[in-house]
Amino acid sequence: MENDFWKPYRDKGLQVVAIDxxxxxxxxxxxxxxxxxxxxxxxxxDQSIFSKIMGRATPWNIVVDQKGIIRYSVGGFSPGAIKSVVDGLLQGQAKS
Structure with missing residues (x-):
């Protein structure tokens, strides 16, 4: 996450938060x-946050837009899929 998303996108408004x-x-x-x-x-x-976001596996990745709407939620780590969603959101094209 650090090098794939946080560093290249943070100046564009992306926030990355991990939950352990x-x-x-x-x-x-x-x-x-x-x-x-x-x-x-x-x-x-106590997994109170994890259970609310419907996580069933780790890692679980969620992309939330600036309005607080979950636009991507999946177990595992697929950098290409996440990048596509993030790029679309940053360009103003909400993807589900």
Whole structure:
């Protein structure tokens, strides 16, 4: 996410947020430091956020537009599909 989306798109208005389901704050910090991650990672140990977004697998990727509408939601990581949705949203073409 860092190099595929966050760095190239952040100046265009993209926000990236990760949600960790199991690790402690200390382990998440070590992971962020080791991998030079600069976007926020939220902790969700009771999976209250994850369950509300209907996540059924990890990783689970969601793209939300500026109006708060979920435009893409899928388990796994498909950079090409995510890039297509993000590019469309940034160009003003909402994709479902």
């Amino acid at each position: 389901l199991a690790e402690s704050a200390g382990l998440v910090k070590k992971y962020r430091d080791k991998h030079n991650i600069t976007y926020p990672i939220l902790l969700d140990p």
